[in-house]
Amino acid sequence: MRFTAEQRSFADAVRTFCARECGTPEQRAALTAGGTWADSPDLLRRFAELGWLGISLPSEHGGQGGTFVDECLFLEESARGLAPTTGYGTGLTAAQTYLHWGTEAQKDTIVGSICAGEFEAIALSEPGAGSDLASARMPATLDGDHLVLDGQKTWTTAAHLARHVLVLVRTDSSGSKHDGLTLVMVPADAPGLTIRPIDTMYAHTVNDLYFTSVRVPLDAVVGTVGGAWRQLTRGLGVERLIIAASSLGAAQRSFDDLLSHVTQREQFGRTVGSFQAVRHRIADLAAEIALCRAFLYDAADRLDHGDDADLSRDSSVAKIRCTEAAKQTALEAVQLMGGYGYAREYGMEAQVRKALAPPIYGGTNEIQREIISRSLGL
Structure with a gap:
């Protein structure tokens, strides 16, 4: 496709910024604690100050109201510039679900967080359910006007930096494995939630999450109870x-x-x-x-x-x-x-x-x- 002059200028601006702010090994080491972190909250906030985050997200919820082509240009050029902001893409992924299925308050919260340079996470995988997500078993039990979460999620990107985690839980086991799955918005600092890093060959970006009687109100459900697969x-x-x-x-x-x-x-x-x-x-x-x-x-x-x-x-x-x-x-x-x-x-x-x-x-x-x-x- 042909990019507009404005899009080409935007790509050039991202490229120039990355060359200036994280273009040398020394700069990247300073941003990532010597290369031990995959993400730099400081650099992500600087992107936010320039109005480059959430460029494809709707303006009525605090986004920039641009196109997904614009978003891809930012993602491509920031990766090309070795910007340590890998977790930003995870927030964008979570935002897609919030925007299509969440309440107005959830949309405003998540889009506002992303555009302000905060990380958002999504926890789907479990030790026994990776590629086969429909086999997720971590239960959420109804207790009055709350759900109580117990169990483990794994390979959760940027959870250690996130404000919220979009968690896939099982609220009903009576039907097929694709039924009874529910998405819940959980504060990353919720009592009973423990986040532990997974050591990989690159840098700290993924985590194990342990839920011990984590209570969330029913209005934290994203979409409908039991409708997560769709x-x-x-x-x-x-x-x-x-x-x-x-x-x-x-x-x-x-x-x-x-x-x-x-x-x-x-x-x-x-x-x-x-x-x-x-x-x-x-x-x-x-x-x-x-x-x-x-x-x-x-x-x-x-x-x-x-x-x-x-x-x-x-x-x-x-x-x-x-x-x-x-x-x-x-x-x-x-x-x-x-x-x-x-x-x-x-x-x-x-x-x-x-x-x-x-x-x-x-x-x-x-x-x-x-x-x-x-x-x-x-």
């Missing part, structure tokens, strides 16, 4: 586009760094990039990134125009291609940069570690292939 469907489709946009930015950054290296590094009296074996591999990466960008922004543009009939399938395609492009580009960059790609000093090894997660979260890419195949009647 309510989640559209939000998860948009989540896949959010992940795809960030992964596209990550792929482009790895490509940029690789291209810079091979056009400067010399061996045998010539630049490494001048060897056919190298430049053809780089050409393949460039072609894949270009195709990913075209497909992603076409899907985002159709969503903006209300054409979401194929959102489930198209968002799965976008997630597969963009996340795998990010992983492949980073891995190829390590190989083509040689020892420099493997060394921590040059940053590519960190981009590899970060690129390994998106093909897994937000629904594994194997599950995305199942969604696509079912859409074809297979």
